[in-house]
Amino acid sequence: MNNGVIIWLIIFALAAACFFVIAVIVSIKGFADLQDLLQHSKHRDKPDAKLQEDSEKVSE
Amino acid sequence: MTFSIIDWIILVAYLAFTVGVGLWAKRYVEDLSGYMVAGRRIKLSLGIATFAATEIGTITFMYFSELGYVSGFSCFIIGILALLAYMFVGKTGFIIAPLRRLEVMTIPEFYELRYSRNVRLLGGIILFLGGVLNMGIFLKFDGIFLSEVMGFGSDALALIMTLMIVIVVLYTILGGMFSVVVTDYMQFVVLSLGIFVALIAVLLHVDLSSIFDAVINQYGEAGVNPLVNPRFGWMFIVWILISNIAAGALWQPGTSKALASENPQVARKVFFYTSLTFAGRAMIPMFLGVAALAYFGPNESPTAAMPKLLGVVTPRGFLGLLVAGMLAASMSTYSAYLLAWSSVITRDVIACLRPNDFDERRTIFITRIFAGLIGLFLLIFGLWYKIPDTAFQYLFITGAMYTAGALGCVAAGLYWSKANNVGAYSALGLGALAPLLFLLLEKSRETLPTWLAIFTDVNVSGLLSFVLAAAGMYFGSILTQRSSPPRPIVGGEINE
Structure with a gap:
């Protein structure tokens, strides 16, 4: 077998392994980040809504 | 038709779920920065x-497998060049870290901070044109992939393309x-799961020794x-390396992800990993493309060979997962690109032509209209345009129309105090020139005089765009320091 072919095969195996390992890690950890992002966005809404309610009460 | 009932169930369930989730996420859009970053x-x-x-x-899969x-x-060298380029951007924070610190939402916004509103307008127009032309072939390639894998043939291409773009436009707009x-x-x-299934299916059906033999017999050294x-060589390698660095740091759909990061350090890490x-x-x-060569021989259509192979070797049930995976890949790319280019045309072109900025609600409204119009353009363009040579070359040359000038403008704007307005105009104009000449001339290659025919070599045009843009920035700025003095950045620090 050609040396060039063997080198490319090794590089390909490393690249593919790296891709799938990162994919697994990111899939697991990314879910926590996604929850955090959406939760944080909800939390941001709440004070604003509360602030609006308070200001309405004051104006009344 | 190679699709079974179970494949259809997987595919339809996945599409319905994606659209549902995409529409559900609309509730989190609070303001302009929520919508765009x-x-x-x-x-x-x-x-x-x-x-x-x-x-x-799917377009990534199609053009790389074609290659x-x-x-x-x-062609595996391209993967190594991309790895090195993006790693460099991530490790050094080249361009992305200071841009994130300046809290811009689009790249041309930086042009206004550092140069002028008119530079932003020109940069926005070039970015929009280069970006939308670049995206123009996505839908067609994705349609070819799906119709070949699912066994519908080319008759179903237009219908598949229309369905895909309607779904993505819907949830991106909202x-x-x-x-x-x-x-x-x-x-x-x-x-990721779909790619894994595809790779395993191919490895089980096409043995490695036949793949190696096919390559050596067909192409030799x-x-x-x-x-x-002859497709590659040193000029190609240098061009693709520079192009990857520029695209990594400045290609709006990708860079917008760095600009959406919670801070500049996270932006760098996102790029590095x-x-x-x-x-x-x-x-x-x-x-997979090389495996298709071994499986079908050299007389298959290079574009259709890989999806045809996957349609043959992937077991029923898994085929639905594979198609869902590829559709997932396409939809995520489309949605990011649609949002990026519609943001640019709204914020950097239309808003720049008005004396007063739009309010946030109107900006979001216009951005949504343009996302829909770009979707319509993709459908029409994808159906009739014939791609020169390989899709990879088309994508990199249309990308260079913008990235060459942008690299000159943004890199010099951030790291060189003498960069001025004239340099910025020259870099943007000259950077777009060679790719534009390539696109205009390559269809009539045989009839051109030698001095013009050189622009129809995609590697020459690609590399030349970066050389001309850099020369335009340097000489344009150096020669006009008095008449157009450089101005410090407005609204933030230039360097880290």
Whole structure:
């Protein structure tokens, strides 16, 4: 077998392994980040809504 | 038709779920920064997932596998160049870290901070044209992939293209970056699974020795050595390396993910870790293309060979998962691109032509209208345009129309105090010139005089665009320091 072919095969195996390992890690950890992002966005809404309610009460 | 009932169930369930989630994410859009950069609250792992999903579409699989089919293993060098380029950007924070610190939402916004509103307008027009032309072939290639894998043939192409674009436009228009990020994450998981299924299916059906024999018999030394392959060579390698650095730091759909990160450090890390997937992103589809060469021989259509192979070797049930994965890849890419280009035309072109800025609500409204119009353009353009040579070359040359000038403008604007307005105009104009000449002239290559025919060599035009842009920035600025003195950046620090 050609040396060039063997080198490319090794590089390909490393690249593919790296891709799938990162994919697994990111899939697991990314879910926590996604929850955090959406939760944080909800939390941001709440004070604003509360602030609006308070200001309405004051104006009344 | 190769699709079974179980494949259909998987596919329809996945599509319905994606659209549902994309529309549900609309509730999180609070304001303009929520719509365009998800409120700049993206953390590391989610940033990597959404960035990687943006950069992997079915089109990525199609053009890389096409390249594998027509050039053997020698095209694997492109994966290494991408890895090195994105790793460099991530490790050094080149361009992305200061841009994130300046809190811009689009790249041309920086032109106004550093140069002038008119430079932003010109940069916005070039970015929009280059970006939309670049995206123009996505839909067609994706349609070819799906119709070949599912066994419908070319008759179903237009219908598949229309369905895909309607779904993506719908949730991108309504949900903006929140929808893009949420669906990107899901799509990254599904597309990784789909790629894994495809690779295993091919490895089980096409043995490695026949793959190696096919490459050596068909291409000889040029199949393993990129320096002797007439498609590549040194000029190609230098061009693609620079182009990857420029695209990494300045290609709006990808860079917007860095700009949406929670801080500049996270932006750098997102780029660094995503870079580790970039060699695989290129080499896995290239390998599938080479496997298609071994399986079908050299007389198959290079574009259709890989999807045809997957349609043959993937078991029923898994085929639905594979198609869902590839659709996921496409939809995440489309949504990010649609949002990026519609944001640019709204904020950097239309808003720049008005004396007063739009309010946030109107900006979001116009952005949504343009996302729909770009979708319509993609459908029409994808149906009639004939791609020159390989799709990879088309994508990089249309990308260079913008990235060459942008690299000159943004890099010099951030790191060189003498960069001025004239330099910026020259870099943007000259950077777009060579790729534009290539696109205009390559259809009439045989009738051109020698001095013009040189522009029809894609590697020459590509590299020349970066050389001309850099020369334009340098000489334009140096020669006009008195008449057009450089101005310090407005609204932030230039350097880290």
